[in-house]
Amino acid sequence: MKRFLGFYAAILSASLLAIPSASAIDPASAVNVFAKLAIAPELRNPSVSLIDLSTGKVVFESNGDSQRKPASLMKLLSASATIKYLDPEKVFATSISLGTETNSIVIDGELDPWMSTNSVVAERMHRTSLYGIASKGLRAAKKKSEGPLKKLQVYYNDIYSGEVAAIKAYYKKLGVTATFVKVSDAKAKSISGDQIVYSTSPTVNEIMIWFLLWSDNVISERMARIAAKASGHEFSDKGVAKMFDKVLTEIGIDPSKIIVKDASGLSRENKVTANLLAQLLYKFHSDPAYAKVIEGLPIGGKTGTMRNRFVKTAPKAIGLVKAKTGTLTGTVSMAGYAQSGDREYAFVIIADELKGTRAASAVARNSLDRYLAKIAAPLLTLNGETATTSTN
Secondary structure, three states, rough: OOOOHHHHHHHHHHHOOOOOOEEEEEHHHHHHHHHHOOOOOOOEEEEEEEEEOOOOEEEEEEEOOEEOOOOOHHHHHHHHHHHHHHOOOOOEEEEEEEOOOOOOOEOOOOOOOOEEOOOOHHHOOOHHHHHHHHHHHHHHHHHOOOOOOOOEEEEEEEOOOHHHHHHHHHHHHOOOOEEEEEEEEEHHOOEEEEEEEEEEOOHHHHHHHHHHHHHHHHHHHHHHHHHHOOOOOOOOOOHHHHHHHHHHHHHOOOOOOOOOOOOOOOOOOOOEHHHHHHHHHHHHOOOOHHEEEEEEHOOOOOOOOOOOOOOOOOOOOOEEEEEEEEEEEEEEEEEEEEEEEOOOEEEEEEEEEOOHHHHHHHHHHHHHHHHHHHOOOOOEOOOOOOOOOOOO
């Protein structure tokens, strides 16, 4: 389904009309650019939606209500839930203490999404290393033990199942058989002795900005589940789906056409429409409560997953497009904001019918960059200098 504003119908029917340069950035020109994008053969019938942020109106759509595979654009929903249900200044703490029982330790956590099982990543990114704190706990238990420590009782609360398995395997390699017992937070505190390690994560806001900037699948998944739990739903994919439905409904967006299988976008069974995501972007832009989401979006040619975009394809657009990207086999997507002189547009493009090759994805990405560059232009002051814009 393709719908164009009646005012532009005659313009779009002229097949010989050239795509305008960045100097022609009025709404008619933006519509013309996106009309060409929507029929570009390298994008193979994408789902597209474009909103003029000065009016909040959808000025162009093509297949806008078609359910498509969004890939990592799902993280926009995770970010909206994070803002809605979690304290932006909250940090997640994890402590390891000697247990009151002989040869025991207590791991008391808060489902810290920032902790890493990759020691190299943890050191490079200043994240808590799971193996680092596990090692300190074991050393302390060995020091207290009256003889050689071959067996260890580990009481734990609010750490991830994968982390439990990782620590258990790590101890086994060191010749220690560990028995893990899950306990309540109150129980963990009551059986804790001397504290060995106390670690905290960055704030919720900082973690959210990270998973948007670098499209971190694990962290976005964990944050969405934590938000689902805070919203009164299950700590699971099903709970996340119910929470997304609730978030969208509460901000006035019909959630009936989304299908949620995970919060990161890795599942090919996720389905979202371009129009829905465009409405969400407009909400982010118009409500100061969501300012941190926009802050976390990568900037074309400068930061995060967009740091290499536009650099070779359309360098004049560097710094003028701020967006979340998405990639799966056969899918290339982008959703965000384009500065266009004295206007700004929210756009969503989901091309999920591509050939499943790297070459096809690369061609599609380059095509998106070039089309977006046609509407991207800096905001100029009266003396012709570039003004500071919301996308920089």
